[in-house]
Amino acid sequence: MTLNRKIAPEFGSITEFAFLPADISTTRSGVPCYFINGGNEDVIKIDFIFDAGSKRQDKTCLATATNSLLMEGTMKHSALELSDKLDSLGAFVQNSCSADDAVISLYSLNKHVIKCLELISEVINEASIPEKELYTYTNTQASRLRINQKKTDYLCKRAFHSALFGANHPYGRSANPEDYLNLHRKEIQTFFEENYSAVGLKIICSGKITEEIRRYFNQLYFRNERAQKKLPYFYLNPDSRKKHFIPHSESIQSSIRIGKRMFDRTHEDYRPMQLLNLILGGYFGSRLMKNIREEKGLTYGIFSSLESFRGDGVFYVATDVNNDSRTSAVNEIYNEIERLKQEPIPKKELEIAKNYFLGAFLRGLDGAFLQSEKTKILIDHNLKKEYYLGLFKIIKDVDSENLIYLANKHLDVENFYEIICGLQ
Amino acid sequence: MIHFSEFTLNNGLKVIHHRDESTPLVVMNILYKVGARNEAPNKTGFAHLFEHLMFGGSINIPEYDRPLQLAGGENNAFTNNDITNYYLTLPAQNIETGFWLESDRMLSLAFSNDSLEIQRSVVIEEFKQRYLNQPYGDVWLKLRPLAYKVHPYRWPTIGKEIAHIENATLNDVKAFFKNHYCPNNAIMCVAGNITLERVKKLSEKWFGPIPPQPVKLIELPAEPAQEKERKKTVSSSKVPADALYMAFHSPGRRDSEYYAADLLTDILSRGRSSRLLNSLVKEQKLFSEIGAYITGDVDPGLIVIEGKVNQGVSSKNAKMGIRRELNKLMSELVSENELNKVKTKVESTIVFGEMGILNKGMALCYATFLGNTNLVNEELDLYQNVSSADIKQTAIDFLDETNCSTLNYLTEKA
Structure with missing residues (x-):
């Protein structure tokens, strides 16, 4: 039988993972x-x-x-x-x-x-x-x-x-x-x-x-004589101006960062938003990479990120482009966000994103050192070990309707900050 | 200790297998014996540009990334002076997807003009982002041609200049593929939760039918011994501090003196107790930071010492400080304690390096490339066998002023 190289070998979906509870x-x-x-x-x-x-x-x-x-x-x-x-x-x-x-x-x-x-x-x-x-x-x-x-x-x-x-x-x-x-x-x-x-x-x-x-x-001993001071209360003081340009007289490229304040990983939308973020700019096959790097060749790299702190978080898109392409890059970033809010994600694209997400999750648990990083996340946010089982299930179950809903709820571009640093 | 098996397909593809049942994953690493060293001096940056094109679709599969991601996989690649290395990770049950994708692009690429045009701009943006838009980012664009006069190590992997990337044609791409991308010029390692039997079966099935190609190996000119110090000064308003880069021709990765030379750079700058940090940063306050390393290229490479000079210190005095430390290595024996310290550090680095299957897969391929797969297990002894006298002799052989190329950045008011 000759080998038909046009047909992909069969593959299975990821059905389980091993998170070792500490x-x-x-x-x-x-x-x-x-x-x-x-x-x-x-x-x-x-x-x-x-x-x-x-x-x-x-x-x-x-x-x-x-x-x-x-x-x-x-x-x-x-x-x-x-x-x-x-x-x-x-x-x-x-x-x-x-x-x-x-x-x-x-x-x-x-x-x-x-x-x-x-x-x-x-x-x-x-x-x-x-x-x-x-x-x-x-x-x-x-x-x-x-x-x-x-x-x-x-x-x-x-x-x-x-x-x-x-x-x-x-x-x-x-x-x-x-x-x-x-x-x-x-x-x-x-x-x-x-x-x-x-x-x-x-x-x-x-x-x-x-x-x-x-x-x-x-039997390890650690000093315990002093009580820690109470944590002060921090007032948020966001800039009322949303767009900022930082001139840089010697730059060959401009750096762009667009995004907003978000929530931490205990928020109910955090886990499904991780998938939406992945689709937008969280992996090599993301829409931003496809559009701005692989179709237009404007950049070496573009990515989006959902970062969780304790009790707070940020979401942003970041890239470096030629000084004279920055307007078109910014427009394309907004276009891609708008598409997430308007159009359902095609079935195949969603399947790829989910499988990639779960594959990355498996890689992130490969070995005791990586498992300890996942444990630290639970400790930092007072989460139970079932958090990851929940994540696994949420990623499997989320559909394109949920994702449109989340995009409209959280990617409110009118509240986004836009920072550009480059040649005036 | 990394256990492994090796076999070679009839078409010349070398395959290494390593089994690790503690992981749910399998890694496939493929090393092609081609790097920037194989480029023509007027077409530099090509091996790296070509690496980008390897993701632009192959003869039977229009897209590389999507099917891999669909199977839960991840991949990447890098190019250096000597090799181009591709790697992917998949859940163990889906590893055949990796065999399918990698064998098809070894068989033939799609050679699309669109892909060339796009990747050309991507690589030009990479050139700007990593080499031109960063303070000191252009150091290798300047240091390599100073240290090398005839060997192709005189240009960096990204290429000598953007124009070379701009001028690449689809015919160049095809010729490069034909000359270098074939089973007999590659080494593959499959590592992780997979049996040897399955690796053999899948290798035969997917890679076995790929025909071998004649590989034209052009003898590279050896770099002649350097006879006196070379110096270059760059004044720039882009750098906020003066900096010194001193590069000495060093043993190649396969030379017996390599291990002593590597330990010598460890003595200089590995860990917080190392010599350069304590003497030149902390005590004499000549530098704000300093480091030393060996490039580890296959042909004779470079021992590099690089430091940011403190404000108010002249580069001349800073350099004299480095010189004094080097002279010490050339004239005095390193103590047993100090030598044992860097050897223990090498031991932990090797053990920690065996932590992930991707690391192991890469290390196995590279050791095969160097000529002995079991080097992954033998190298610790090669380091252990280095004596204080060897270190001193290596310092005498390589750290002489006449063997040095010095690049000096000076800040300039904008």
């Missing part, structure tokens, strides 16, 4: 630990999640500076001694800080994890924030920021957030180089003492978890 225990300091056991390799990832995001700072850059400077020395070890020990154990430590939280992530070989944990708990309990390390840190950050401030996409992004939330809101705020240079050691020390303790700390441990490691966690 096994939870508590350390003697009362810190909840979530264990996700899995994988063939002798490696482990541990996230220490602190309620120490920039929402808690009263000065710009304070939270992120604290999160980074933690690793630069303790009462017992200098920055060099500490990093030398961690490097010698083959560990990787990642620090990240958002408006909502601050995380220290440790990646370690199983055989060295206890030694690494000793060092990380030392950091959490008694970081010393040396003055000379503060200088290096602020100087490096200020220099990086000066580079970013030359980039159209960076300028566009920060103007977008500032317009949506107001420049003093945690989701709207961005730093200037001076903000780093104005930080004082004392403030960082205080921020550290107030916000890095057992209070509000959560730990997620994923990878190959042995009994020995579990036992070690149970």
Whole structure:
């Protein structure tokens, strides 16, 4: 029988997925630990999640500076001694800080994890924030920021957030180089003492978890002497002007960002909106990619995104195009949104989008480390583990009528902000 | 440790299989032995442009992406100096879709003029977005022709200039396909929740009938030894800080000295305890950030040291700071502790790299390309065997001033 290459092989739809629910225990300091056991390799990832995001700072850059400077020395070890020990154990430590939280992530070989944990708990309990390390840190950050401030996409992004939330809101705020240079050691020390303790700390441990490691966690000690301050109330202060142009005298391309404030993932429409977002600009086969890249060749890339913070969120479309194509790109973005509101999504297109979505969901659960990211989402938003089963079902069931309804309900372009950064 | 099996089809296609039953997925990675090195000097950027065209439909299948997405799959590709690498991931039960799609585009492309026109503009926008519209984005457009005079590594994968991409014709595309895209010039790895038997059956079914093609291999000119330092200064208002890029000709990826050279760059800049950060950023405050790495190209590549110079520091002093650190490596033995530290770091990198099936699939293909699939399991020992004396000798062999090309960005008021 000759092979007929014009006919696609049969394929099946995705009918199940495996989300490993975390096994939870508590350390003697009362810190909840979530264990996700899995994988063939002798490696482990541990996230220490602190309620120490920039929402808690009263000065710009304070939270992120604290999160980074933690690793630069303790009462017992200098920055060099500490990093030398961690490097010698083959560990990787990642620090990240958002408006909502601050995380220290440790990646370690199983055989060295206890030694690494000793060092990380030392950091959490008694970081010393040396003055000379503060200088290096602020100087490096200020220099990086000066580079970013030359980039159209960076300028566009920060103007977008500032317009949506107001420049003093945690989701709207961005730093200037001076903000780093104005930080004082004392403030960082205080921020550290107030916000890095057992209070509000959560730990997620994923990878190959042995009994020995579990036992070690149970006896981990974290300082608990100070109560955290109450979170201040943040007033939204959105810009009344919806369209902003940021001139950039040296740009070859313009960056465009169009969108609005949305909701977080606990909103009932969040999950079906993830599919609508995918169809519009969430994957390579999206309408925006097809239209603006694959049919018109105006850009290297265009995408839309639905981002969830805690209690808030944003939706936007972003791209980079030639300075003289920006008007047509903007028009096409609005055209594509309008089509979602007017025309039902063809059956085949909807099927592709759903299958792609579920395939991506499977890939996002492949391995203990990725599962731990999904667990963090549940913890962040106080969601039950059934959330993902619900997501699976919602994606399978949603139809084109639901999607038209959602597009009309949430993609109200008259309330969209439009930021362009490029040549005047 | 990555377990694998290998076999070769009659048409020359090398196939590697790796089984991992802990995943619901299967990855298919196909490496074509063609990269920017195979381009003519007046038609650069072509291998990468061609990679884009591989998604524009093949002889029997009008669209590549849609059927893959319909089966729940995802794909991408990259081109570098030496290879073009395509990969896809599918739910295990749907992997035959991958065999169908990849074999058809290995058989023949659709060669549509429309696709060429569109991808030409997309790639030109990519050129602008990644190389021209970013501060320091043009570094490889400038550094490569400074470091290489005859070898095709003298241009970056995106191409020397936009005009080369503008001038590409459909005939060029066809000739490129004919010369490089055939089973005997490719390596495929299928990794994940799939048996060897099924991989063999599906490989025979879909790839077996594709005829081999003669591959014209043009001997590339070896880059002659550099005899004195080369320097270039770029003054620009687009960059907010002065920057230094120092590139030294280095061993190639297959050379025995490669491992010592790689560890040498780790000693310089891997981790927060590394030398350049502590000495030049923290203590001497010459740079705001600095890094060192080896390019890992198959033919002799480059050891690159790049740093952003602090305001108020002259590039000359900053460079002298780097020079002092390099001289130390050339004259003093690295301590056992320091050497063990970077070796342990390599060990964790290798183990962490074995975490996902996509990583494993790519690593297996690349090791086969280098000449020994089992390198994925042997390389750790090759790193472990490097001694302090080897590091010193490698530093002497490669970090001499005369072997260096220095690119210096200076800020200019707009």
